[in-house]
Amino acid sequence: MHSTNRLAAPSDRFTNRLIVACVLVLAIGIPLIAAVYALDRFRPAGPSLVERDIAVAEQAVRENPNLLSARLALADAYSKAERFADAVAQFDQILATEPDAGRALLGRGSANISLDQLDAAKADFEKVVALAKGGEMAKYDPQLESAYFSLGVIALRQGLPQESVVALAEAIKINRTDADALHLLGTALLQAGQPERAVNATRQAIALVPVDWCEPYAQLSAAYTALGDTAGARYGAAMGTFCEGQPQAAAAALQPLVDGPHAVDALIGLGLIAESGNDAAAARDAYSRALEANPGNFAATTGLARVGGSTSSAAPDGTPGGD
Amino acid sequence: MTAESAVPPAGAIDIPADPAVEDAPDPSSAGPTPPDGSVAPEDNPPAGSRRRRLILLFLLIATLLLALFTIWYLITRKPITELPIPVVPAVDVPAYSHSIYDVVAPTGVAVSADGSRIYATQTEAERQVIAFDASGNQVASLKPPDVGGDHVPVYVALDPLTGEIYVSDRPAASIYVFSPDGTYLRDFDPGPELAGWAPLGVAFAAGGDLFVTNVGAPYESVLQFARDGSLVRTYGSEGELNFPNGVSVDANGAVYVSDSNNGRLVIFDQAGNKLGVVRRGVSIGDLGLPRGSAIDDAGRVFVADISQQGIQAYKVLAIGERQPRFIGGFGEAGTADGSFQRPNAVAVDARGRVYIADWRNNRIQVWSY
Numbered sequence: 001m002h003s004t005n006r007l008a009a010p011s012d013r014f015t016n017r018l019i020v021a022c023v024l025v026l027a028i029g030i031p032l033i034a035a036v037y038a039l040d041r042f043r044p045a046g047p048s049l050v051e052r053d054i055a056v057a058e059q060a061v062r063e064n065p066n067l068l069s070a071r072l073a074l075a076d077a078y079s080k081a082e083r084f085a086d087a088v089a090q091f092d093q094i095l096a097t098e099p100d101a102g103r104a105l106l107g108r109g110s111a112n113i114s115l116d117q118l119d120a121a122k123a124d125f126e127k128v129v130a131l132a133k134g135g136e137m138a139k140y141d142p143q144l145e146s147a148y149f150s151l152g153v154i155a156l157r158q159g160l161p162q163e164s165v166v167a168l169a170e171a172i173k174i175n176r177t178d179a180d181a182l183h184l185l186g187t188a189l190l191q192a193g194q195p196e197r198a199v200n201a202t203r204q205a206i207a208l209v210p211v212d213w214c215e216p217y218a219q220l221s222a223a224y225t226a227l228g229d230t231a232g233a234r235y236g237a238a239m240g241t242f243c244e245g246q247p248q249a250a251a252a253a254l255q256p257l258v259d260g261p262h263a264v265d266a267l268i269g270l271g272l273i274a275e276s277g278n279d280a281a282a283a284r285d286a287y288s289r290a291l292e293a294n295p296g297n298f299a300a301t302t303g304l305a306r307v308g309g310s311t312s313s314a315a316p317d318g319t320p321g322g323d
Numbered sequence: 324m325t326a327e328s329a330v331p332p333a334g335a336i337d338i339p340a341d342p343a344v345e346d347a348p349d350p351s352s353a354g355p356t357p358p359d360g361s362v363a364p365e366d367n368p369p370a371g372s373r374r375r376r377l378i379l380l381f382l383l384i385a386t387l388l389l390a391l392f393t394i395w396y397l398i399t400r401k402p403i404t405e406l407p408i409p410v411v412p413a414v415d416v417p418a419y420s421h422s423i424y425d426v427v428a429p430t431g432v433a434v435s436a437d438g439s440r441i442y443a444t445q446t447e448a449e450r451q452v453i454a455f456d457a458s459g460n461q462v463a464s465l466k467p468p469d470v471g472g473d474h475v476p477v478y479v480a481l482d483p484l485t486g487e488i489y490v491s492d493r494p495a496a497s498i499y500v501f502s503p504d505g506t507y508l509r510d511f512d513p514g515p516e517l518a519g520w521a522p523l524g525v526a527f528a529a530g531g532d533l534f535v536t537n538v539g540a541p542y543e544s545v546l547q548f549a550r551d552g553s554l555v556r557t558y559g560s561e562g563e564l565n566f567p568n569g570v571s572v573d574a575n576g577a578v579y580v581s582d583s584n585n586g587r588l589v590i591f592d593q594a595g596n597k598l599g600v601v602r603r604g605v606s607i608g609d610l611g612l613p614r615g616s617a618i619d620d621a622g623r624v625f626v627a628d629i630s631q632q633g634i635q636a637y638k639v640l641a642i643g644e645r646q647p648r649f650i651g652g653f654g655e656a657g658t659a660d661g662s663f664q665r666p667n668a669v670a671v672d673a674r675g676r677v678y679i680a681d682w683r684n685n686r687i688q689v690w691s692y
Contacts, residue, residue: 015375040400046459048660049684275604275609278606306604306605
């Protein structure tokens with residue numbers, strides 16, 4: 001009776017054929033439609049802007065190998081693409097011809113920092129300082145500022161905070177609104193055991209960039225802690241919490257501080273938190289209270305300007321507003 | 324067959340299935356078979372047959388789904404994420420796809436519904452509108468007749484009914500109209516009352532009305548023109564808008580205007596009443612310096628924010644709503660793929676792609692759902 005097991009009923013044969021047909025349709029159809037979909041949806045991105053810049057710059061150098069501006073453009077393009085060794089090679093070529101080329105020195109120094117060649121980088125930046133610090137435009141020279149800033153970075157990485165403080169202070173003399181330099185100065189001062197000055201520098205950095213930058217708040221909290229200022233440390237920690245995306249926890253931590261020595265800071269923080277929640281009225285109230293306590297406060301003034309006239313713009317009933 | 328051979332040997336006799344054990348698995352057997360070898364009755368299918376039918380049912384469903392998806396895709400050419408499933412993601416932004424180069428300082432961009440033609444205004448080098456195919460190959464350049472004086476093509480829009488291309492030129496106080504093949508046709512005439520106008524943003528409603536942001540006389544506003552060129556309505560009272568830039572119109576007729584120097588997106592209803600505002604601020608979803616905007620067929624409003632170096636996306640206002648729901652932002656400052664340097668305008672096709680005029684990176688970025 002084994003033959004009866006091998007035989008299938010007509011309906012089963014039909015079922016089997018349908019199964020085979022369906023499997024074939026799916027086996028061919030799925031890859032086919034997937035291929036059509038992929039070809040249609042996903043276009044090759046092609047070379048990026050940086051890669052295009054490199055190609056153009058390389059062609060320019062091939063056409064005129066002695067043109068320093070072309071080599072500089074190529075070195076910059078390599079740096080942007082994070083091909084630092086290639087960039088250094090191009091900067092070397094330029095500096096072999098023009099040893100005092102400031103842009104090339106800065107570029108090679110920055111590339112060497114990225115390659116962790118700190119001593120070589122330091123030599124380049126020190127040369128820029130030596131060339132530029134006696135110049136007519138030294139007080140406004142962005143290359144000089146960049147060199148001082150980089151020397152500050154290198155000194156910090158080498159564990160020389162006091163040396164870093166000196167360099168960064170020079171950078172800030174040239175550009176007082178360099179928030180990165182101010183923040184880094186705070187870091188160096190804290191490491192150098194000068195928390196009070198660290199607080200001042202960090203607060204200046206925060207005044208320039210009050211939101212979406214968490215590190216200065218953490219640093220401020222650490223500096224206040226080093227000073228023994230508990231309320232200040234709480235303020236810094238609370239703002240760090242806000243920066244990390246927990247506005248409610250931050251507001252709860254700031255609320256007890258509005259009657260203390262850091263009331264203005266806390267009120268400005270509450271204003272920023274209210275703004276982040278689209279609560280213009282609460283933000284305006286917080287900024288107004290901060291201005292009452294400290295008339296002319298920059299952060300409160302600018303915050304109030306952001307939300308000041310806007311609460312009347314959208315009439316609750318949707319009628320045309322008056323702003 | 325002899326009589327003896329017709330008698331089956333003991334143990335080989337087919338025994339009718341016991342109903343109590345009918346469902347017991349027996350993969351080797353097709354079920355009880357009569358002595359003559361005929362097939363078991365249909366109304367009592369064995370387990371193997373039932374399993375085959377289940378497999379067939381599953382395969383038929385899969386084939387049907389594949390066929391439905393294929394038909395849906397070939398008709399709409401939309402991404403899978405646009406399938407009509409009732410799940411609305413909290414963050415609903417596209418991903419970077421590719422860029423179109425070979426344009427200098429583009430401030431405006433428009434695209435045909437099928438994505439086959441992309442138009443970009445070139446504001447430096449030779450000032451013109453460049454038309455690209457979907458692969459980024461330049462296929463035409465659109466220039467008005469040289470009439471002297473300063474002229475800069477800023478924004479561009481496509482007439483949905485005729486395919487004509489409208490290009491605003493604020494310094495020349497003109498809107499140039501080109502045929503779909505790129506031939507200059509005429510200047511749009513706003514009428515004598517708007518002799519001192521300065522057109523900036525241009526957009527069309529689905530019905531074909533033209534919307535223009537005017538930063539000149541008589542005052543800064545949004546103007547709506549009918550098909551015959553007559554002025555239908557002015558949006559925004561005197562002093563209300565400050566350098567209005569991009570404008571777009573949703574399916575309900577609500578008008579979204581980037582009130583650029585006030586840092587807002589202002590929404591008007593069809594009667595000119597203000598419905599809602601997205602404000603300037605520091606919180607998520609706030610605007611900085613909004614420029615061009617576009618609304619796709621999924622009801623998403625994209626606003627190019629030149630100070631935040633990215634695109635902010637919102638849902639269009641539903642009836643009764645006053646605040647567009649923020650659904651995500653994308654882009655950051657830089658030159659890498661997906662980064663922007665002063666994104667100034669946005670356009671959308673009907674296939675889930677978003678085109679952004681990346682002004683200072685000299686390219687049109689294409690993002691895709």
